[in-house]
Amino acid sequence: MAIAPESNPAIPHTTLVLAMSLDGKIADVQRGAARFSSAADLTHLEAQVAAADGVLFGGGTLRAYGTTLSVRNAELLAQRRQRGQPEQPVQIVWSPSGNLNPEMRFFRQAVPRGLVTTAAGAQGWEVNQFQHIWTIPADKTHPWDWKWVLAQFKQAGISSLALLGGGGLAADLLRCHCIHDIWITVCPLILGGTTAPTPVEGAGFLADLAPRLRLVSHRTVGDEVFLHYRVLPLHRTANSFTLENNQPSPTG
């Protein structure tokens, strides 16, 4: 049975975009905003945002930054118009609790905003704060049924999704086989610390069942390396699985 995201046209094409220290941390131990990457990485991130119909990030990320990255580059804005996309992608936060500070600058940015939450988390939010609220049924939140959530996005016209972290959200979408592409910028610093966040948090994957990737491209700008990986489809069999594309089975 194919369980690759490619095999499911009902969900948007989803691309995870992160910047990481050489030692695999996406922020320092204070878990604040990660501002360690270069101007070239910000340009890269803006291009990824500009290419998408929607942008998804976790509540932890929004609390750390208080803001989101809108498209400002004139050429990228013109390309969006040419593709028939709205000026800005919808900026969607995943927050089951809905416990977000409405005073954050995010709520004053000139971008369409969306919220993915529970019935309780949706309480009290006004249409000027979130133009789109996806309230997920309780039977789809333990664990979160991201295939179902992303299908709602697709039905709302979101065919491409940029996933901007953090590690909690990335782990949840990988668990559901909902990430197609991964861009990681390796940055020239070492953050260390066992409590510093990493690209993929959660319970983790056993090596035999871990998502496998193929390198699509790599580019160096100064001391940073821009890596583009594609998540390989998995094909389950009765007791094990094999990878497509003639890759050796990780089970041996």
Ligand SMILES: NC(=O)c1ccc[n+]([C@@H]2O[C@H](COP(=O)([O-])OP(=O)(O)OC[C@H]3O[C@@H](n4cnc5c(N)ncnc54)[C@H](OP(=O)(O)O)[C@@H]3O)[C@@H](O)[C@H]2O)c1
């Ligand atoms: N370097 C980079 O490229 C990059 C990119 C993004 C983020 N970051 C960093 O990543 C950090 C944030 O990542 P994160 O993994 O902490 O957060 P996150 O992935 O942004 O958000 C975690 C989400 O999990 C939800 N959640 C669901 N069940 C939960 C549970 N049982 N316990 C806790 N949360 C639960 C939380 O919901 P509620 O809202 O209801 O609490 C929250 O929205 C920040 O330090 C940020 O700077 C770095």
